[in-house]
Amino acid sequence: MRIAGKGIIDRGQTVGFRFDGRDYTGFDGDTLASALLAGGVRLFGRSFKYHRPRGVVTAGSEEPSALVTVGQGAAQVPNVRATVQEIYANLEARSQNRWPSLSLDVMEVNDLLAPFFSAGFYYKTFMWPRSFWEKLYEPMIRRAAGLGALSGKSNEEVYEKAWAFCDLLVVGSGPAGLIAALAAGRAGASVILAEEDQAMGGRLLAECEEVGGKPGHLWVADVLAELKGLPNVRLMTRTTITGAYDGGTYGALERVGLHVARPPKDLPRECFWRIVAKRAILASGAQERQIAFPMNDRPGVMTAGAVRAYLNRWGVAAGQSVTIFANNDDAHRTARDLAAAGVKVAAVIDVREDAPVAGDWKTYAGAQVVGTSGRLALREITIRTAAGAEEKIATDCLAVSGGWNPTLHLTCHLNGRPTWRDDIAAFVPVPGMVPGLEAVGAANGTMSTAAALAEGLAGAGAALQSLGLKGAKLDLPQAENGGARLQAYWQVPDAKGRAWLDLANDVTTKDVRLAAQEGFRSVEHMKRYTTQGMAPDQGKNSNVAALAVLADATGRGIPETGLTTFRPPYVPVSIAALGAGGQGMGFAPQRFTTSHKAACERGAPMIEAGLWYRPSYFPRPGEATWRQSCDREVALVRNRVGICDVSTLGKIDIQGPDAGRFLDFLYTNTFSTLQPGRVRYGLMLREDGLVMDDGTTARLASDHYLMTTTTAAAGQVMRHLDFVQQAFCPDWKVRAVSVTEQWAQFAIAGPLAHELLNSLLDAPLDDKAFPFLSCGSVRLGGGEARLFRISFSGELGYEIAVPARYGEALYRDLVARAESFGGCAYGMEALNVLRIEKGFITHAEIHGRVTAFDVGLQGMMSQKKDFIGKAASQRPGLLGEAREQLVGLKPLAPEKPIGAGAHLFDPGAAPIRQNDQGYVTSVCWSPTLSTHLGLAFLRNGRARLGQSVRLVDHMRGTDFLCEVTNPVFFDPEGGRARG
Amino acid sequence: MRIPCPLCGPRDRREFYYYGSDDYLNRPGEDAPPEAWDDHLHLRDNPAGLTRDLWYHEQGCAAWIELHRNTVTHEILSARLVAERAGAAGANGASTGTSRKKAAAPAKGTKA
Numbered sequence A: 001m002r003i004a005g006k007g008i009i010d011r012g013q014t015v016g017f018r019f020d021g022r023d024y025t026g027f028d029g030d031t032l033a034s035a036l037l038a039g040g041v042r043l044f045g046r047s048f049k050y051h052r053p054r055g056v057v058t059a060g061s062e063e064p065s066a067l068v069t070v071g072q073g074a075a076q077v078p079n080v081r082a083t084v085q086e087i088y089a090n091l092e093a094r095s096q097n098r099w100p101s102l103s104l105d106v107m108e109v110n111d112l113l114a115p116f117f118s119a120g121f122y123y124k125t126f127m128w129p130r131s132f133w134e135k136l137y138e139p140m141i142r143r144a145a146g147l148g149a150l151s152g153k154s155n156e157e158v159y160e161k162a163w164a165f166c167d168l169l170v171v172g173s174g175p176a177g178l179i180a181a182l183a184a185g186r187a188g189a190s191v192i193l194a195e196e197d198q199a200m201g202g203r204l205l206a207e208c209e210e211v212g213g214k215p216g217h218l219w220v221a222d223v224l225a226e227l228k229g230l231p232n233v234r235l236m237t238r239t240t241i242t243g244a245y246d247g248g249t250y251g252a253l254e255r256v257g258l259h260v261a262r263p264p265k266d267l268p269r270e271c272f273w274r275i276v277a278k279r280a281i282l283a284s285g286a287q288e289r290q291i292a293f294p295m296n297d298r299p300g301v302m303t304a305g306a307v308r309a310y311l312n313r314w315g316v317a318a319g320q321s322v323t324i325f326a327n328n329d330d331a332h333r334t335a336r337d338l339a340a341a342g343v344k345v346a347a348v349i350d351v352r353e354d355a356p357v358a359g360d361w362k363t364y365a366g367a368q369v370v371g372t373s374g375r376l377a378l379r380e381i382t383i384r385t386a387a388g389a390e391e392k393i394a395t396d397c398l399a400v401s402g403g404w405n406p407t408l409h410l411t412c413h414l415n416g417r418p419t420w421r422d423d424i425a426a427f428v429p430v431p432g433m434v435p436g437l438e439a440v441g442a443a444n445g446t447m448s449t450a451a452a453l454a455e456g457l458a459g460a461g462a463a464l465q466s467l468g469l470k471g472a473k474l475d476l477p478q479a480e481n482g483g484a485r486l487q488a489y490w491q492v493p494d495a496k497g498r499a500w501l502d503l504a505n506d507v508t509t510k511d512v513r514l515a516a517q518e519g520f521r522s523v524e525h526m527k528r529y530t531t532q533g534m535a536p537d538q539g540k541n542s543n544v545a546a547l548a549v550l551a552d553a554t555g556r557g558i559p560e561t562g563l564t565t566f567r568p569p570y571v572p573v574s575i576a577a578l579g580a581g582g583q584g585m586g587f588a589p590q591r592f593t594t595s596h597k598a599a600c601e602r603g604a605p606m607i608e609a610g611l612w613y614r615p616s617y618f619p620r621p622g623e624a625t626w627r628q629s630c631d632r633e634v635a636l637v638r639n640r641v642g643i644c645d646v647s648t649l650g651k652i653d654i655q656g657p658d659a660g661r662f663l664d665f666l667y668t669n670t671f672s673t674l675q676p677g678r679v680r681y682g683l684m685l686r687e688d689g690l691v692m693d694d695g696t697t698a699r700l701a702s703d704h705y706l707m708t709t710t711t712a713a714a715g716q717v718m719r720h721l722d723f724v725q726q727a728f729c730p731d732w733k734v735r736a737v738s739v740t741e742q743w744a745q746f747a748i749a750g751p752l753a754h755e756l757l758n759s760l761l762d763a764p765l766d767d768k769a770f771p772f773l774s775c776g777s778v779r780l781g782g783g784e785a786r787l788f789r790i791s792f793s794g795e796l797g798y799e800i801a802v803p804a805r806y807g808e809a810l811y812r813d814l815v816a817r818a819e820s821f822g823g824c825a826y827g828m829e830a831l832n833v834l835r836i837e838k839g840f841i842t843h844a845e846i847h848g849r850v851t852a853f854d855v856g857l858q859g860m861m862s863q864k865k866d867f868i869g870k871a872a873s874q875r876p877g878l879l880g881e882a883r884e885q886l887v888g889l890k891p892l893a894p895e896k897p898i899g900a901g902a903h904l905f906d907p908g909a910a911p912i913r914q915n916d917q918g919y920v921t922s923v924c925w926s927p928t929l930s931t932h933l934g935l936a937f938l939r940n941g942r943a944r945l946g947q948s949v950r951l952v953d954h955m956r957g958t959d960f961l962c963e964v965t966n967p968v969f970f971d972p973e974g975g976r977a978r979g
Numbered sequence B: 001m002r003i004p005c006p007l008c009g010p011r012d013r014r015e016f017y018y019y020g021s022d023d024y025l026n027r028p029g030e031d032a033p034p035e036a037w038d039d040h041l042h043l044r045d046n047p048a049g050l051t052r053d054l055w056y057h058e059q060g061c062a063a064w065i066e067l068h069r070n071t072v073t074h075e076i077l078s079a080r081l082v083a084e085r086a087g088a089a090g091a092n093g094a095s096t097g098t099s100r101k102k103a104a105a106p107a108k109g110t111k112a
């Protein structure tokens, strides 16, 4: 019910929305909870386990009960707190965990079975038989117990992530936070003030009290007006700080578009921030807690502070005849505010004998609430008076206050433990729990507004001092300075019926006592056994009370019993926000070569090579399978000429007088003796003696080398070069930098390669002056290019490199010329066949467990110098007959395909692990030799050339004999490449 | 976690590649006994508390950095460039490197 003239939201604009298919209206600034309460709705959902009717309990993000589903289709979001969701035109919200409807829920039967559903019932009831768990029990329980559901569809909405940096992060905008932000802002610090709510002000928006001689919310408005004028202050509403991390980093979730009626398509729904702050002030306030009494979960039972918030901020009376149940003075303000607004206060029940009698309503001192009734919402409570008599009081709203817990969660995120304060019966932070973060105000257990203001100002002063900034003058405004007189009180004793602690997970005091009785006395054990505090609210409303009940049941004090650990995130964070940008193809960056577009235009399917995309093959009309295209491309390279983009290989530019010496230390073989204008194949080991990478390195000038790495190891090799240089030879005159992206490089391979090249170059190339393994500068189209005479196909071959901006044009030109010579573009499949026919290794062979000896390159290990990996490569066990050595395999029947990963056995030996002799690494059909081929590692393989081995592929079901051969199947003398 | 790169200033740890203990800097000589190489390659302490380890500013300046930090509190005490550490290899480092275990290094009681 909305009260005329009450509240501070703007009633100029009505907003229509729907809940469970019914139309409602509210105002700008309403949450779903305030608007529905104003519309007389009290039943919001069904509870997790017992399907009990539930209503709104709080007015903030800690809400345990009023969880709804918002939106439809793929954009449907479950478990949205009605107390956080703002209404907007045509908002669609639905209740959860009920069927067929909210008021008639057949699973309500669970409530009657409650005696069987006590703590640990899953473990006890569904233990046996074991096989029933997955098929029967779990699906059944999941259907019956639960909250809202995801749509199961891919969500196409936009989420964002962002970074922010500041001198001072202020968390929370109540009196303490506002004055801290103002003091720091005036002093010139860069400030971020983050507020979870849609509006700044904290409790000052929810209470009737004056600050600086004016109503609290007007003081807030004045401070905000000044803060908005300060360019060094950033105000972030709808932004929850979700976690505190090392080095002054904070996670934050901003609700950017969740309150917008028709958001533009590119407006993010939420943004996940990482805020780096030199200092932080935690002014997150406090959260009110319940008292456990029988049937305290009915819709209409709320926190007293929430009842005041709905009244003072939104102008909504949460009931028509309100009762109050409390253990402290603060809660009596509820009666005062309600009465002043003309709402009937039926009674104030205070557990303390000396409860204040403050107004024109009936106060029961030393009394307790011992029961409630009302099927779908509260109708009546039963109280026990100080004299022990039971009385019934008609009421539709019971405002409960068991005191306030400082919202200290962030201070615990780096493993700090808070301390217990008896006077407020609550845990408070200890300074230094999060380095650089100071808690002030109610978050620090300082409950009066005047004291909170003073502490906020002092906190800002300390932060400014550590930032080296001078504080500006700021006078503390006058404010309420009442003490929060309170008597610790957690549960009503000797009362019949279930008393809830954790409303979100349906945990009662009986469950906690049962856990203690069954030996789960540690608070961490009790939590897991009962699920206390494990629901979406993470026990914000109930952990301390549950702990008190456990302490009572185990005969210990609360500080000794200890608190469970608060971990990030403080509120639920959607995976979509955390992983913003990472959906679908956003999961990994895509790297494209300069020829990508030209290759796609030719219909080439792309294959991923790390982050790169490379063409598999180039289908021509009439070719039905990849094999037909591949076979044709191989044949054309062997007989005419082919073009392949090899830009993805890593290229590292190495310069300086000590460059040759540096390469000698990196490679197993020697590069300082290489003449300028020449290229050499090099092998690189890891320090443990195993092969890291291989590739060619060209000496472009006496102090200038260009190294190539494999595509796969480009990053690893660059890292390695930097490490070796900085760690072992920092004062050598040499520097290395990756130029992979700067150059486009294309292989021209085949007998007609030289002819094609000469058709392209400004001046023809003299074959004799540019023999195999030469490099140099050439001119084409008036520009300069680098030419290397190297071959990964075994044919006469060149690789030509141009600055990347010319890559696409050159590639198109090269392919057109190749076609005019009867050749073609070739892709990764053909490239792979060509290199297997030649026995060239890739990372399929140098997979991290092989040595130079294993791949037959032991001759490349120089005896004359030290190099990385030299000492370790000589270790026993890395050499000799027991090693699996690289060999070629040919099936005795050439048409039998060899499978990669197949294992090798002696002919006649059983194909079991104990008899294993090796394995296959690379396979292909060789159109050149008309047979299937394989490269393999075979125990003592080089001594077994010409023998037969049994090849067994358990996965593909093949089993046949192969001949062991030299791994170089084609042109073993290498005459074709040398020309 | 923020890592204070001596060249770039404090940066998010996602920009860095983690390698491991600074033991990797103490490369035994070519002729060192197998035990020295075994120790260098494979045997590491697992300290709860102060440690020195190596990070590479891969998405930044490409500097290798030696961090002195606390694995329990996550406090970072200091950072310096590997290339500028005291007693760095020098001109003769790579070719005739000898074991340069720091005198201050904790005793490796767990290592055989």
Ligand SMILES: [Zn+2]
Binding pocket: B005, B006, B007, B008, B009, B057, B060, B061, B062, B063
């Ligand atoms: Zn850097």
